[in-house]
Amino acid sequence: MNCKRLMVVEPGRIELQDFELDEHLAPNQALVQAEYSVVSGGTEGAGYTGLVKEMPFGDKGQYPRETGYGHLGKVLDIGSDVTMCRVGDRVLSFSRHASVVKADAARMALPVSREAEGEHLVLTRMAGVSISALRSSAVQPGDTVVVIGMGLVGNFAAQLFQLAGAKVLVADLQNSRLKSAAACGLERGVNPATDSLQEAVMELTNGKGADTVVEAIGVSAVINDAVNLVKTGGELILLGSPRASCNTDITPFLLKVHLEAIKVIGSLEWRWPAHPTERARDIETNYRLIADWIAEERLIVKPLISHLASPAECQEIYDGVTGSQESFLGAVFDWSLIGAP
Numbered sequence: 001m002n003c004k005r006l007m008v009v010e011p012g013r014i015e016l017q018d019f020e021l022d023e024h025l026a027p028n029q030a031l032v033q034a035e036y037s038v039v040s041g042g043t044e045g046a047g048y049t050g051l052v053k054e055m056p057f058g059d060k061g062q063y064p065r066e067t068g069y070g071h072l073g074k075v076l077d078i079g080s081d082v083t084m085c086r087v088g089d090r091v092l093s094f095s096r097h098a099s100v101v102k103a104d105a106a107r108m109a110l111p112v113s114r115e116a117e118g119e120h121l122v123l124t125r126m127a128g129v130s131i132s133a134l135r136s137s138a139v140q141p142g143d144t145v146v147v148i149g150m151g152l153v154g155n156f157a158a159q160l161f162q163l164a165g166a167k168v169l170v171a172d173l174q175n176s177r178l179k180s181a182a183a184c185g186l187e188r189g190v191n192p193a194t195d196s197l198q199e200a201v202m203e204l205t206n207g208k209g210a211d212t213v214v215e216a217i218g219v220s221a222v223i224n225d226a227v228n229l230v231k232t233g234g235e236l237i238l239l240g241s242p243r244a245s246c247n248t249d250i251t252p253f254l255l256k257v258h259l260e261a262i263k264v265i266g267s268l269e270w271r272w273p274a275h276p277t278e279r280a281r282d283i284e285t286n287y288r289l290i291a292d293w294i295a296e297e298r299l300i301v302k303p304l305i306s307h308l309a310s311p312a313e314c315q316e317i318y319d320g321v322t323g324s325q326e327s328f329l330g331a332v333f334d335w336s337l338i339g340a341p
Helices: 043-049 124-136 152-163 175-183 197-204 220-229 251-259 283-295 311-323
Strands: 002-010 013-020 029-038 071-078 090-093 100-104 109-111 144-148 167-171 210-215 230-238 263-266 305-309 330-334
Touching: 002 311, 013 311, 029 090, 043 311, 071 100, 090 100, 109 283, 124 152, 124 283, 144 152, 144 197, 144 220, 152 167, 152 175, 152 210, 167 197, 197 220, 210 220, 220 230, 220 251, 305 311, 311 330
Parallel strands: 144 167, 144 210, 210 230, 230 263, 305 330
Antiparallel strands: 002 013, 029 071, 029 100, 029 330, 071 090, 090 109
C-alpha cells in the first residue's frame, strides 16, 4: 500500500514522504487509516530541533526519524490477538504521523466517539500526558494549584485540577496562551514577564504558598524557581521533561525542599500500568475518561487549536510550534486534505 508519512530528515527540516506499507499485520496490530494527528510541541519539538542530542540519557537524536505519537483514525483490519478494537471503529492510538499506520493495539487503539469532532478528540493524547500530574498529586477539593506553562499539556493539567475542585492559577510568558487558557475557563492567569508570579501566588494563598505547583514546560531553571511557590509540606510536580542543560547552584533548591518537607514528584504517564489492574490506576482508564470528557465538552479543546493544517504544510507547522509560541499553540494535521492513502 502506498502511503504518506512525516519524516524529520535532519534537525530543522521535515518532509511529507511517500512510503510502501506492508499490509501484513502482527497479532497485536491494527491497520488504521488516519483522520487527524496532533503535534506535541515538547517531545516532538525536541526531535525536530535536535534538542534530544543534549539529553543526558535516552534518545540521542538519530536522523532521519519518524515523529508523532497522537493519531486518530478508522480501523481497516486487525491482527489475530487484537481485542481492544474492531474493524470500522474510530480509534486513538500512539502512532506516528502517517496516512495509514500499524497501531500497536496491545498498547493503545482505543475506540472513541464517532460523533465528536475528530480534531478535538485527537487532543485526548495530550491530555493523557497531563492527567498524570493529577493522578500523582495529593490534591483535594479547595486546594490551591499553580500550573506553569500553558502549552497543551499545561492547559489540560490545569483544567483537570480545576475539574477536581482545586483553585487554579496559571502562568505563561505569552499573553496569547493566557487568553486561550481563560477561554478554557482558567481565569486566574499571570504573565511572569510583566507581573510577579510570587506575589500572585501569595495573594491567592494568604501568604502560605500553593499546595501544589506543576511545572509543565521542562525547563530546569523554571523548576529551580518554582519550589519557592510551594507551601511548607506541599508538592512540586515535574510534568514537563527537562532536556536542555542548566548550570546553577542547586543548594538553595535542595535546602528549601529539606527544611520545608516539600515533595518533588516526577510525573511521567508511562510509570502507570498500560491497562486496568486491581491495584493501580492505569493509562487506558485515563484515556477513556479524557475522550469522554472531550466529547462531552467537560474538557475544553476548541480554543487550543491554533492551526488545523494539511500534512503537506509540516515544515511551516513545526517551525511555528518550536519558534513562534505567541501564535502557535495546538497544531493538528487533517489527513483528508492529502486525499486517499
